[in-house]
């Protein structure tokens with residue numbers, strides 16, 4: 001009798017948790033509203049997350065939740081998730097293809113200036129030669145132009161304060177070099 005009852009209770013409990021268990025697809029539905037159902041962000045100041053490095057995506061979600069990277073939009077979104085969710089969501093988006101935003105290639109003189117600045121600062125030491133990123137270092141190639149300009153400006157004012165090293169680097173790089181880098185990276 002007790003055994004039957006215990007089994008009943010277990011079955012009921014499992015059914016209840018299954019009804020509540022959301023799949024990763026359920027959890028990422030909300031993201032499409034801004035980051036795009038096809039991976040192309042709905043606004044130019046919103047970053048591409050399709051095809052971004054998983055380690056980097058995870059750190060951003062963690063930092064938004066902690067408030068280390070301040071965003072009134074992303075903080076409440078990230079706060080719903082625990083570490084395991086964040087890791088799974090990061091992996092989910094990293095597997096997607098990087099979208100082509102159709103941004104123009106930088107003209108030769110701008111590209112030359114950008115590459116000169118990149119070589120003297122040493123961006124490829126971390127972001128790699130084709131700016132594809134790796135692990136916790138983000139891909140920059142083909143990222144939205146307006147987002148790049150905004151987040152670089154935020155590093156410089158430390159409004160984006162989750163990586164002081166990147167802020168120091170951006171502050172040490174002349175503004176005209178950064179403008180050239182933004183055009184160059186967006187067009188890759």
Ligand code: HEC
Nearest residue numbers: 028030031033034046047049057060061071073074077089
């Ligand atoms: C209401 C719009 C909105 C929604 C919904 C939204 N995001 Fe964002 N997301 C943004 C904006 C805007 C930024 C840029 C924040 C900033 O830099 O100030 C951003 C930034 C990010 C970043 C940082 C990317 C980078 O290159 O630094 C990640 C990762 C991210 N969002 C993941 C997600 C995930 C995952 C979801 C769904 C669970 C989601 N976002 C839902 C608007 C949104």
Ligand code: HEC
Nearest residue numbers: 047059118121122123126136137138151162163166169181
């Ligand atoms: C010492 C390693 C290192 C060097 C050198 C470096 N970066 Fe970064 N960069 C990083 C890391 C790590 C991050 C991620 C920071 C975080 O977690 O928020 C980052 C983030 C960025 C982002 C934000 C991307 C996004 O999606 O929000 C931009 C833009 C960027 N770097 C541009 C540059 C440029 C341009 C240069 C050269 C002028 C450069 N970086 C040099 C390590 C580096």
